[in-house]
Amino acid sequence: MAALxxxxxxxxAKLVPARPGIPLMSRDIWLVxxxxxxRSAPVKVVSQRVRExxxxx
Known part of the structure; x- marks a missing residue:
């Protein structure tokens, strides 16, 4: 068994979801x-969009 x-x-077609519609895992994502x-305007815009x-x- 593996998470793909x-x-x-x-x-x-031989692979089937173990739990259809339910996420198997999550993880924290850091924006650095x-x-x-x-404080740069372009960086602020991109950072905000990524967060959204x-x-x-």
Whole structure:
């Protein structure tokens, strides 16, 4: 038994999800920005968007 990303499991009809629709795992994701750049407008915009994407995932 192994945890595979969906795209890998879907490519083989012999593989079936162990728990369909239920995430098997989660992990913390850290967004690191250099101190000198954290107040830069472009970096702020990208950082905010990345947070939004991962907050809803």
């Amino acid at each position: 990303p969906d795209f890998m499991g879907m490519s083989d 920005v250099h101190y000198d750049l954290k 994407i991962f907050r809803t995932a």
